[in-house]
Amino acid sequence: MSVLAAWDTGLLRRTPHFAVGGRAGPWWGPFALFGLTSLPTFLAFMLAGRSPLDALPVYLSIAGLSAVGLWAGQVADFTRLQALARVEQLEELAYRDPLTGAFNRRRFDDDLSGLHPPAFLLLLDLDHFKRINDTYSHDAGDQTLAVTAQVLQELVRPTDHVYRMGGEEFAVLLAPCEPAAALEVANRVCRGVARDVGVRAGLPGVQITVSGGLAPALGPKREVLRTADESLYAAKAAGRNRIHAAAPLNAPAWAAHAPPVQPAPSSTPADPGR
Structure with missing residues (x-):
């Protein structure tokens, strides 16, 4: 049941996948998932000779609480991933030169x-x-x-x-x-x-x-x-x-073998220091 429940939640993926359309997935997904995986509860009660109506409260409790827990976990993980992405983006902006893209x-x-x-x-x-x-x-x-x-x-x-x-x-x-x-x-x-x-x-x-x-x-x-x-x-x-x-x-002066300098033409004298 746990494997089936985690199949489409991102928990079995190497790269978590919690977002659907920019959200943490449809709200009803976990309820549908655990609603299906908890159906054997009725079979267990019937095999024990009890009425399916007796199984209904247990079924609803298991499915509901499990679904709420899974949904809350998805939302928390998605929020954390969003926060980490935002921090990374801010760090990138803080450490990059906007004109050249080089570090600043x-x-x-x-x-x-x-x-x-x-x-x-x-x-x-x-x-x-x-x-x-x-x-x-x-x-x-x-x-x-x-x-x-x-x-x-x-x-x-x-x-x-x-x-x-x-x-x-x-x-x-x-x-x-x-x-x-x-x-x-x-x-x-x-x-x-x-x-x-x-x-x-x-x-x-x-x-x-x-x-x-x-x-x-x-x-x-x-x-x-x-x-x-x-x-x-x-x-x-x-x-x-x-x-x-x-x-x-151990090389007090070392010059690269580049072609001679051909500066851009200008009537303004160059800064001799640069």
């Missing part, structure tokens, strides 16, 4: 604090991004940012996470990751951005490049960010379109 700075801070070595931080900044906004419009700039996030997601490993830190700055947390693998991913990112972002952002003929600083994710969060940021500025100072690795990687 809040999620970055949480994830960086929970990293265990070996792990690395790759801090990235688009080169001459202001020229895109000034020459092609802010919509083109937004599209460039969104495409950059997509390309980064495609270029990193499944275990790595991509974040938009703000403006044209992105970050990648590589974990777990050995130094050689970190350099390989950074190299792939730098070349891939230079190769793909301009075309996919609808700016043919304009090469959009990125500079980056690579640092081990060791020690206090502030120190990790400072080291990566110093390496990023070293990459900018060395000519952009490259990655500068922090000293602990």
Whole structure:
């Protein structure tokens, strides 16, 4: 009887199925189910030589109470699943950048604090991004940012996470990751951005490049960010379109083999620091 009662309730499914049309199932379902499965009560009374009328109160009690219990359980489970889904949705909104779909700075801070070595931080900044906004419009700039996030997601490993830190700055947390693998991913990112972002952002003929600083994710969060940021500025100072690795990687300066920079035309001088 228990197996029959649970057959269409979701209790025998690997994925619970409590909702029908956005509700916890029809209210009469459990009553019909237990009404049928409790019918042997009459047979038991008849075999004992008693009248079916004597079985009616017992039948109604068993069927009614069982149905009410099952229905209440379905409603409770469905409500709990709805609440969990809502919490998950709110967490997604709280930790995602709405423009690019990448994780945001809040999620970055949480994830960086929970990293265990070996792990690395790759801090990235688009080169001459202001020229895109000034020459092609802010919509083109937004599209460039969104495409950059997509390309980064495609270029990193499944275990790595991509974040938009703000403006044209992105970050990648590589974990777990050995130094050689970190350099390989950074190299792939730098070349891939230079190769793909301009075309996919609808700016043919304009090469959009990125500079980056690579640092081990060791020690206090502030120190990790400072080291990566110093390496990023070293990459900018060395000519952009490259990655500068922090000293602990035993590679004080490491440049990706990307094509030469071809910035978007503009009469406005570029910010020499970015």
